[in-house]
Amino acid sequence: MKRDSRLSGVLHIVLHMARQDGPVTSEMLARQMDTNPVVIRRIMAGLRERGYVRSEKGRGGGWTLACDLSTVTLRDIYAALGNPSLLAIGNRTESPGCLLEQAVNSALGQAFQDAEALLLSRLGEVTLAMLGADVSRRLRAHGGSRKLEDIHAA
Amino acid sequence: MKRDSRLSGVLHIVLHMARQDGPVTSEMLARQMDTNPVVIRRIMAGLRERGYVRSEKGRGGGWTLACDLSTVTLRDIYAALGNPSLLAIGNRTESPGCLLEQAVNSALGQAFQDAEALLLSRLGEVTLAMLGADVSRRLRAHGGSRKLEDIHAA
DNA sequence: ACAAATTGCAACATATAAAGTTACATGAAG
């Protein structure tokens, strides 16, 4: 099944914004992410509604971070995307008339819920600030003097 | 995202087969599952390859169980479907050149792996026999005398 | 005032995968 990579994408965007002072345009972000500006705006809309970022129109406009990175978790970002479904497999029918399918749903549903809960809990343990710190660590490992732009793939 | 319900479906099929002696045709299963016989054959193919079921052509043919239900787990069935991906979300790129995306992949990837491992482990704890026992329990709760056919939705 | 830059958004196109359908070959039983 095709995987939804919006969470991965939006986190990448946030990290780019965090390493840039002043607004970043969708155009710039799209180049760095190798995608289309409209896609950027689309996945950022949820974050704007929640106040994690601000956007400004016109010349000199663009996106800026508007939250304390140490208080926003990956789970918050996931929620800002509208809580898309986490699992690629699921029950055939939600409220089946067939008793057999009810038994199947019950067994699978429990496993599904547990896995979803674990994943959400893990996402809730990681803040954007922690992600940012990891980036700094990786930059140092790659030779502290080099700038991100030198390393970033075209 | 559209969820893959083949596991749910094939378990439903197995439970139907377990409550029927003699072969069951794809046609009958399809009616009970409200789908197409070809779909049944498709998702049963993996189980046949692993020897969990047998199929026979011609008049009087159909599907029969060919395994000890107490030794086959939901995880085995899942494997027989070809281990389809469990998660609906994932990383944008698997081996990104961008350091920022590497940091994102690292954080998300760990959470993803843990959730997948938990789900697989849960599936591995439930045998087909346990599912069958749950069906019997539900049948009793619905009034022991009634047959499955009376309860099964049309 | 006007031109340029930028977001906002709707509408449409593309890609991918599950699910459903059709058609026909193969084989077994009466």
Place this chain on the structure above:
DNA sequence: CTTCATGTAACTTTATATGTTGCAATTTGT
């Protein structure tokens, strides 16, 4: 030899993420 069944390929449908185009709205610089 007819009928019933599976096996399978090819095609259609559906759903969803992603990509693209076009244009209105808004802000800034000249």
